[in-house]
Amino acid sequence: MSRLIRQTLTIARRDFIATVMTPMFLVFLLAPLLFASFGAIGGIGAATVGKSAEDKVRIYAIATPADARRLRTADALIRPSIPRDSGPPTLAIVAPDANPAVQARALLSDPDVDVPAVLYGPLDRPQLIHASLVSTTAPYLAGLAEQAVRDQRANLGDARLSTPVFTRIERDSTSLGGKKAAGFFAVVTLFVVTLMLAGQAVGTMAEERSNKVIEVLAAAVPLESVFLGKLLGMFGVAVLFLAFWAAVGANIGRLLPPQLVSGLTDIAPAIGFPGFLLLYILYFAMAYMLLGSVFLTVGAQASTPREIQMLTLPITIFQMAMFGFAFAAISRPGSWIALAAEVFPFSSPFAMAARAATSGEWWPHIAALAWQLLWVAITIVIGARLFRRGVLQSAGPKFRWFRRG
Incomplete structure (x- = not known):
């Protein structure tokens, strides 16, 4: 058994030295750095493309100045509770013209901006048009209208009724x-x-x-x-x-x-x-x-x-x-x-x-x-x-x- 172990270790030492004591081993040792560089370059490019795409995505609400103020208040209340990666695009509010329905369709078809959904009409009976069947932006606009109407009927105004205090506590056990x-x-x-x-x-x-x-x-x-x-x-x-x-x-x-x-x-x-x-x-x-x-x-x-x-x-x-x-x-x-x-x-x-x-x-x-x-x-x-x-x-x-x- 001792001879078998000695022979095995001799073969192991021979292969280890033959692999490590070569210039190619240095290339092999630094190969993950090369892969990480390629991944970083690809990630930076993808992030740049994604950021530029996010800047050209928004949801529209056609509302009067009073309704616009309520919608912004509701958006500021609801948006922080949604993860940023999966959250809705930026809310843009424009004043209505003579025909809000035609105006909404024109906004939805804007060639320079990607508009997934548009809200128009009174907030208690909002009209929502959207282009995608699976988009969550139209339900988000509907939720904003609902929250704005609730705030109006409760006569809450723009002031917050609570002041939250966030405290991070270490868990006693692993989640x-x-x-x-x-x-x-x-x-x-x-x-x-x-x-x-x-x-x-x-x-x-x-x-x-x-x-x-x-x-x-x-x-x-x-x-x-x-x-x-x-x-x-x-x-x-x-x-x-x-x-x-x-x-x-x-x-x-x-x-x-x-x-x-x-x-x-x-x-x-x-x-x-x-x-x-x-x-x-x-x-x-x-x-x-x-x-x-x-x-x-x-x-x-x-x-x-x-x-x-x-x-x-x-x-x-x-x-x-x-x-x-x-x-x-x-x-x-x-x-x-x-x-x-x-x-x-x-x-x-x-x-x-x-x-x-x-x-x-x-x-x-x-x-x-x-x-x-x-x-x-x-x-x-x-x-x-x-x-x-x-x-x-x-x-x-x-x-x-x-x-x-």
Whole structure:
């Protein structure tokens, strides 16, 4: 056993040094920065387009000066209670002309401004015209008219009758929304990082097969040691990658706006941050080992880049299915879908990471980690046997259930 461990660690150290001590590793290490730059450029462009579009969207009310004052008072009362992203456009009020119905249609068809709805007529019998069947701007204008008529009949005027005092109180327990947000964060980050980092194993195995290095290694050490050593070496590369970006993220977090930081504090796992961080690292290791062992098996069977692409695509689609499976488990905790996602080995790391965010129990995680580790061993053994039988054309050792005396 000590010799097997020593051989495995030798292969792992060889692959780790061969990957890290190259100029291309620096490019790989900074790849997320490039992706983030592209995303930031796209986001800034989309925000600019959206802002320019918002400036040209408004709802109109054709009203007399007295009704206009009441509508503005009602708008100032109701609008703050609606989220800004989903709230109605800016309210514009114009004086009526000789024919308010024709005037309203002209405003609705304005080519320079996007007008989803127009109100005209007396406020107790308002007339509303709109262009979209699903727009909420027409009901909003109707609500403004209703509030304005109520204020008029109650003779309230423009003064507020109450002075609200807002006090923010820290919760004693994690909110349900915060738990689900932590679960979604765990699943998404695990999936993206695992898929991005584990894909390197395919090219590594195929490259060494093409230049006959894998056959030399297979002649020197057991194939199981080769597969496990390569998996540990690439896992070390993944850990170095994550440690680098975790350090960068911890320092960048100090530069974030206070509003964003306060929003992130609402995301809290049910099991607590120290336990969640530990389980997140363990489930990342299991997810990487499971996916990396499958990619190693695929890379061992492929001899050309074309074959790698053809074999990797079904695995990626399968991983996307596991990603959706874990998302369904988050949305329906305690259901049979959640139980199936937690038991199935390739979706288990994602689903159990989400469970750590939504449930405070520890014993299911101990059982899940043991179950996933068993499947890592099974996948490595199957990959080594497939390589031995399919590529090296060697039957290798066989299982014997009964021995003759």
